[in-house]
Amino acid sequence: MAKKHCIVISYDAFSKDNWTAAKELPHLKSLIEHGATTTKVETVYPSLTYVIHASYVTGNYPNKHHVYHNNPFQPFVREMDQDWHWFLSDMKSSTIFETAQKKGLKTAALLWPVSGKAPITYNIPEIRAVRGENQALKILKNGSKLFTLAMEMKYGKIRQGIQQPYLDDFTTACAVDTIKNKKPELFMLHLIDLDDSKHLKGTKGSHIDDVLSRMDRRIGAIINATKEAGTYDETTFLIVGDHSQLDVRYKVYLNRLFADAGLIYEEAGIPKWRVYVQAAGGAAYLHVQHGDTEAYKQALSILRKAMHDEQYGIEEILERSELDSLHVDPRFAIMLEAKEGYCFEDDYKQEPVVDIHAQGKVYATHGYLPSKPDYMSNLIIAGPTVRQGIDLGEVRVVDIGPTIASILDLPLGETDGRALKEAFR
Incomplete structure (x- = not known):
């Protein structure tokens, strides 16, 4: 029996207002036409990246996983010097990573929030040096050492610190390499270019179109990698936006x-x-x-x-x-x-x-209430068993983990979310 593969792309800040432009780009257009979609993903409160990503992988709300903010409380410390919830141990609910590992699946994560020291086969966690720390050593200490070294040697020259578009280009190059050479059954990666651009330049303007085009090329490279790896026909893709911005x-x-x-x-x-x-x-x-x-x-x-x-x-x-x-x-x-x-x-x-x-x-x-007008984000699910061209309607951030678990036949346990089984044949 062919192995099942699931690739989850967290498309940070990919919100409802980006849908019309994005769906005309070639790779997203193809996924949308052949997949199940919605522009009505309800986020959690507060709608911060680390809170949401904890909800993705646990299927639970913050009152259960207890990642309540990007940052633990550090009064009077400048934001640039603050620690973040970088480590899997900060979550108090079981995660899809741990469940997959217990079932013997190969897993990979690139720049995924709250994944430091996680039991992930191939892991470059999203983690940042603060207060004079060494960035490379911090990633090595909290991720997969040999894998991280190999990716850095091959693709480190692409990066320019955490500046975009170079950081997401580095992540994409690592993703392509990992898919072709490691073939993980569960692969979760976080692409941040759109979120960064909105923070720095606002939610409207030509810079948004530029990012959407770059993102489409990155998604295309990841899809093509599964074809080269021979795993495309067994791969389900989830592309999900975590929050909007105002x-x-x-x-x-x-x-x-x-x-x-x-x-x-x-x-x-x-x-x-x-x-x-x-x-x-x-x-x-x-x-x-x-x-x-x-x-x-x-x-x-x-x-x-x-x-x-x-x-x-x-x-x-x-x-x-x-x-x-x-x-x-x-x-x-x-x-x-x-x-x-x-x-x-x-x-x-x-x-x-x-x-x-x-x-x-x-x-x-971002950070606002999920009930803010038009404050929803997007979800695309595409793959061999996905029903084509259907609108999933209203779904929630906490439904992502249970859906991944259903795709890979994993027992995630008791969750606040549900598997989106209506997306599949």
């Missing part, structure tokens, strides 16, 4: 309000906090020192007052009953949702509201 004009620094009220302060030049907003782009968490009910009440009063002041762009203050319905990690009592055009930042020394357009800057981000 254009931002105002960055809001709510910790400045807490600093002005003495809830964030300095002792001998060292910053201290009683309450602290951990920004998540279009959302934010409120952290409160354990047992400090007075600070909690004061912070909530400040935030409620700010919500009625248009300049702060607070759309909602979400309390625990609402967070339960959104499957948010139970350790948090309060989250904040930004209005479209606004996002949250951490710094407590900045002015409370900064108009970045007045500074001549452009920016877009």
